[in-house]
Amino acid sequence: MEIEKLQGIIEAILFTMGDSVELEKIALAIEHDEKTTRKIIHNMMDRYNNADRGMRIIELENSFQMCTKQEAYEYLIRIAKQPKKFVLTDVLLETLSIIAYKQPVTKLEIEKIRGVKSDFAVNKLVEYGLVEEVGRMNVPGRPILFGTTEEFLRRFSVQSLDELPGINQEQVAQFQEEAEDEAQLRLEI
Amino acid sequence: MEIEKLQGIIEAILFTMGDSVELEKIALAIEHDEKTTRKIIHNMMDRYNNADRGMRIIELENSFQMCTKQEAYEYLIRIAKQPKKFVLTDVLLETLSIIAYKQPVTKLEIEKIRGVKSDFAVNKLVEYGLVEEVGRMNVPGRPILFGTTEEFLRRFSVQSLDELPGINQEQVAQFQEEAEDEAQLRLEI
């Protein structure tokens, strides 16, 4: 089958499903291997950059989803209702950032970092679908491990966890350095 | 604004809405008169005929709607036919065991035992047909009571709930009483 037709099919799949669709499933449907399928989709993503296109395809871990372009937003909200979004307070954001960067993580670890009980915050994040249980830690008491969801990636426009702003431990080192620089600076003044 | 950008916006509108959208509304959103708007959309409809497009725009009375091309159906069916990967995770197993042994039980009670929100788990079990609503508790808010399904009993070859190890109907009655007392208590607070 020509590549154009395959692109048309993939577009139809992503449009119809609305939700994110796993690469594996798309590959099976168009009867191509995953590598080729991914290449075709990436190619489509480039073509969606054209001004006359209102949608784009985003990659979330190993799935793809179709969504509108940011530029269309101001016109869109004249017609479409923005799905109600809960406001994330600083407490929730702080807890979320710990879970995002340290996942999988137990409530106890979160509380150790924040210095306060975090049941309420974790529960709210689970309720909002941004965080979920990802398993249990294999230690006595088997505490629940938490991680972020696909909805988290969507909501924060992050394609994958690797793409989180400055996820690595280097950030800690950098902070330390900054603090040192600051102290240095003050000394010099 | 260039025509390309307008087309992009209209595309985004039709995509997000999914349903049919009145010409009047589209015209308002892109700040052009209806005649021009219609012309732009007709132009788009032509371009959607290309093989690499999976959707088409249809005109209904005075509105437009984006939908999947007929040709894509057989592939969509392939996606639908792909067996979903169902897994009973730790989270689901725990929730199922609580419902099995404590039924009829409310979501709140499950959450109290597990210490975390359990909407997702309960919903999944309902989706899997292992758990169902068995009634409502007679307290304000009338929370849903969950229990296991007949299918669950069949699967585990249990004749009736009495046969579940370590559970009897008396206990069930007692649990319900306790739950009611608790709800009462909460009311009084």
Next chain:
Amino acid sequence: MGIPVKLQVFEGPLDLLLYLIDKNKIDIYDIPIVEITNQYMEYIRAMQEDDLDVMSEFLLMAATLLDIKCRMLLPKEVNEEGEEEDPRQELVEQLLQYKMYKFMAYELKDREIDGQKVMYKSPTIPKEVLEYAPPVNLDELLADLNLRKLNQIYKEVMRRQDDKLDPVRSKFGTIEKEEVTLTDKLTYVEEYAGIHRRFNFRKLLETQHSKLHIVVTFLAILELMKIGKIQIEQESTFGEIMITSMVE
């Protein structure tokens, strides 16, 4: 330092400490612990917080600060490598870590603003297609699950909940002063062991209605074990402790 009339709300002790450090323009690696402790104490004294849980978190940090303050006054501690240890080090690391996640939270917030401008579409799956959706494959789903396993899981879940409750301490109501002698308890436990032969340690403690009784019962168990009248076993860490009578 005067306390502002309207106190800022802090998320927790670390949040308050970071605020004080920032406000005083202090080097985080060289916190003047005396001064900061004083300011911190002034703040929590002014806090009108009735919630004991919240308050205890702030008080715990106060205790940590005071501990550091004391250690700063004592001769420097030296670690295995012979380096001097700064009593503040652990706190500094905790503060830095917390500061980083707070910063990341702001980064996330920026991202969220972009993310909000994107819209999705709900599925519009044609009926013809939907008909093909396979039902849940229960055979596969329940493959290696049986009732015994489910029961085990349930027991584990319930035990976890019990552990959280602390069966002993949650039963303390008022503590009344009363005389409990070890001799009395020795007789009691011996009789109990004679009747039950093999029993759960937790169960025995549950029969005791005050802290003093529990403590003396515990001592009695130790004594009976020493003289070989009972045997104690615990299969796994945090598992149930079983007591067996060795007297025929």
